[in-house]
Amino acid sequence: MTSKAQHLHPIALLYFLISDIKNLIVPIIVTIIGIANFWSELPIVPVVIVIAILIFAMSIANYFRFTFELKEDEIVVKHGIFIRHDDHVPYDRIQNITSDQWFFLKPFGVEKLEVETASHADDSEVSLFAVSVDLKDQLEKLRSQKLSSQAVAENNDETNFDSSKINNIETNNSPTDDLGDATTDEELAEPVEETSSNTYAITKKDLIKFALTSPAFLSGLLVVLAAYGKFEQAISDQMYEYLFKKAAHLGILIVILIVVVVLLLFYIGSVLILINQYYNFKLVENKQQFVTTRGFFKTKKTTISLKRVQAVLVKQPLFRQWLNIATVQLVVISNSHQDDTDKDIIVMPVIIVGKVNDFLNQFFPSIPVEKVKPFKPIKWTYYYNLRNATLLTLGSSAIFVGLLFMVPWLCVAFVILDIAFWFLPAIMTIKRTKVQTLDENYIAIRNNRIMTKQLVLVPRQTIQSAEKRQSIWLEKKKLASLTINLRSGVTKRKLNTNYQKESDVDEILDWYKDV
Amino acid sequence: MDNVKQLPVEIKTIWRIRALIDLLVWLLIAVPFLVWALLAPDSWQPWLWSITWVIAAFGVIESLVELALVPYHYRFWTYYINDRQVELHHGFFFRKQIVIPIARVQNVTLIQGPVIRLKHLQKVKVMTAAGGEDIAGLKEQEANDLKELIMKLAKEARNDI
Numbered sequence: 001m002t003s004k005a006q007h008l009h010p011i012a013l014l015y016f017l018i019s020d021i022k023n024l025i026v027p028i029i030v031t032i033i034g035i036a037n038f039w040s041e042l043p044i045v046p047v048v049i050v051i052a053i054l055i056f057a058m059s060i061a062n063y064f065r066f067t068f069e070l071k072e073d074e075i076v077v078k079h080g081i082f083i084r085h086d087d088h089v090p091y092d093r094i095q096n097i098t099s100d101q102w103f104f105l106k107p108f109g110v111e112k113l114e115v116e117t118a119s120h121a122d123d124s125e126v127s128l129f130a131v132s133v134d135l136k137d138q139l140e141k142l143r144s145q146k147l148s149s150q151a152v153a154e155n156n157d158e159t160n161f162d163s164s165k166i167n168n169i170e171t172n173n174s175p176t177d178d179l180g181d182a183t184t185d186e187e188l189a190e191p192v193e194e195t196s197s198n199t200y201a202i203t204k205k206d207l208i209k210f211a212l213t214s215p216a217f218l219s220g221l222l223v224v225l226a227a228y229g230k231f232e233q234a235i236s237d238q239m240y241e242y243l244f245k246k247a248a249h250l251g252i253l254i255v256i257l258i259v260v261v262v263l264l265l266f267y268i269g270s271v272l273i274l275i276n277q278y279y280n281f282k283l284v285e286n287k288q289q290f291v292t293t294r295g296f297f298k299t300k301k302t303t304i305s306l307k308r309v310q311a312v313l314v315k316q317p318l319f320r321q322w323l324n325i326a327t328v329q330l331v332v333i334s335n336s337h338q339d340d341t342d343k344d345i346i347v348m349p350v351i352i353v354g355k356v357n358d359f360l361n362q363f364f365p366s367i368p369v370e371k372v373k374p375f376k377p378i379k380w381t382y383y384y385n386l387r388n389a390t391l392l393t394l395g396s397s398a399i400f401v402g403l404l405f406m407v408p409w410l411c412v413a414f415v416i417l418d419i420a421f422w423f424l425p426a427i428m429t430i431k432r433t434k435v436q437t438l439d440e441n442y443i444a445i446r447n448n449r450i451m452t453k454q455l456v457l458v459p460r461q462t463i464q465s466a467e468k469r470q471s472i473w474l475e476k477k478k479l480a481s482l483t484i485n486l487r488s489g490v491t492k493r494k495l496n497t498n499y500q501k502e503s504d505v506d507e508i509l510d511w512y513k514d515v
Numbered sequence: 516m517d518n519v520k521q522l523p524v525e526i527k528t529i530w531r532i533r534a535l536i537d538l539l540v541w542l543l544i545a546v547p548f549l550v551w552a553l554l555a556p557d558s559w560q561p562w563l564w565s566i567t568w569v570i571a572a573f574g575v576i577e578s579l580v581e582l583a584l585v586p587y588h589y590r591f592w593t594y595y596i597n598d599r600q601v602e603l604h605h606g607f608f609f610r611k612q613i614v615i616p617i618a619r620v621q622n623v624t625l626i627q628g629p630v631i632r633l634k635h636l637q638k639v640k641v642m643t644a645a646g647g648e649d650i651a652g653l654k655e656q657e658a659n660d661l662k663e664l665i666m667k668l669a670k671e672a673r674n675d676i
Binding site: 333463464465466467468469470471472475485486487488491492493509512513 | 599600607608609610611612613614615616619643644645646648
C-alpha cells in the first residue's frame, strides 16, 4: 500500500503558530528590552507587528514543509525550513503508537499522533500534530500486517506473550474461551465492538476509587516542598524572622490548619487531574495489540504491541492495599525517560484484588497466574531485614540525637519517626518478597518498593540477564539474593529480591539457563 | 569452550599497574597541598600539612589494599561460555553469579586501553538491551574468538526487541 505525501490538517497551523510563539517569545522580549535600553524611541508597535508577521510566515512555511507519507514498509516524515529532516520509520520497528485529541479537535475529526521506536531519541521519532483519526487505524493495520507476515515466517518463534497469542487467535476466535471457567466482571460484559477482541471499560465508581487512593499527590507535594526549599534560601533571614513572628502570633492551631488545607488542596487537585486523565478508561485487546483510551479534555489513545510487552505488573500502594484494590501495569520498551512508575502503561487502573486473576486470565491467558500462592517468609529473611533496619535506625538516630540533644522532646519524636521510617518498609519487604517459577515460560517476582506491594510476572524471553548474589555467611544459612534485569523505557529495570531461600534462587537460575 | 575459565594470568600485572596508577593519582592530588603548605603562612601550616598527609596516606593504603586483593580477585573471577549463555562469577566472601543468555546479547564491544595493551589483552563488554557486563581482560586472540562465537550464536538465536 502506497500513498502520496500528505500535509497535515490545516488546524495544525495553530500548533505550529503556538509552538513558534512559545519558542521565540522570551528571546524576542529580551532583545526588544535590550534594544530599547539604547534606543528609547524604538517604535514598539510597528516592531511588534513586523515580528508577528514574521512568526506567522514562519508557521505557514513550517506547515507547508511538513509532509508525511505511508510507504510500503515505512512511514516517511519530512519537515524543517532551514534544517530539513527526513525521518524514516519502518513499520515493524514501531514500538508504540499514541494519539491524543483535545476536545476542541473532535469536530474536525483530527488528532495528534506519536510513533515511538526503541531508539534512544529524546522524543518520539514521529509526531503528527493534526491528522485524520483514521490514520492511526491505517498505520496499525500496516504494522500488524508486517508483524504477522514476520510471525508466519518465523515459524518456530520462541514463546513470548505474543506467540502464544497468535496461536490463540488462530485456534479460537471467541474471547470468552480465553476466560475458561473464570467469572467475568460486570464491567467486562460491555458489547464487544470488533470480533476476537477483549474489552474492559472503567466504571465511574472505580475511577473515583482509583483517583482517591492514588499516592500521586504526595509526589506533587514533594516537588512543591523542594521548590520551597530553594525559595527559602532566597528570602532573607530578617524576612523569615518577621514571618515566623507573625506565624507565632497566629498560634499553632492556625498553622496546623494551614498545613491541613494545603495538603487537602493538593489531594483534591491530584484527584481531579487523575479523573481527567483516566476518564472513560477503556482497554481493548485485539490481534496482538493492546489499545487503551482515556481522558476527559484530551482523549489519549495508546497502542502497544504485545510483542513489546516486557512484563506484567500488579501494584498496590498502601492506600489501595487498605481498600483491597490493585492496579495492573505493563512494562514496555519506549522512548520514555520518565520514572519507572510513570512509564509503565496502566492497563487496569483499579481492580479488586480477588479479581486480578480473572483479569489476567482474560487478557494474558498464557500466564498461569493461579500458581502465585500466598507464602510464609522464612526466619532468616526476618533476621537479615530487621538487622539491616536496626543498623540503619541506630546510625541515623545517632545523628539526630547528636544534633538535637538540647531539645529532648524533639529528639524523642525524631527517633520514633526514624524507627517507623526504617522498620515499616523492612517488615513489608519481609512479608512481600518471594521469587517463584510458574511454568516453563513465566516467573513471578513479588517485592516491596517503599510502601508499594508489587507482583511482577515476567516471561523468560524478556529477561536480559539474571544475577545471583550471596556471601559466605548467607551461604551457610542457605540464603541468596536475586536480581533480574529487564528493559523498560530506554533504560533497564532491576527487580531485586533479597535474602531468599537459596533453593528458590537456584531454581530460577536453572529455569533461566535451560533455554 | 565448554568449561569454567579463569582470566589470563597477565591480568594480575594489569591490576597491579592500575593500583600503582591510582597511587600516583592520589599523590598528584596531594602535591598542590604540599606546595601550598610550604608557601603558606605559619598559622595555616598544621592544617595544610595534615591534609597533605591524609591524602597521601589514604592513597598509599588504598593502593596497598588493591595490591593485596589482586590474587583474591584473580582467583575468584571466572567465566563460562557455552552455546546458550555467558556466565560470570566473581568474589568469594561476597559472591556474584551473572547469567546472560546468548540470545539476549545485543552486541559485544572490545576495549583496549593503553595499560591493557601492554600485555596484549582486551576488555570484553557483553551488552544486552538492559545494560551489559564486563569481562575484565582476555588475550587478544581469545577475545576475538569469543566475540565471533557470541555474535555467531546470537545471530542464530536472534530475538529482537
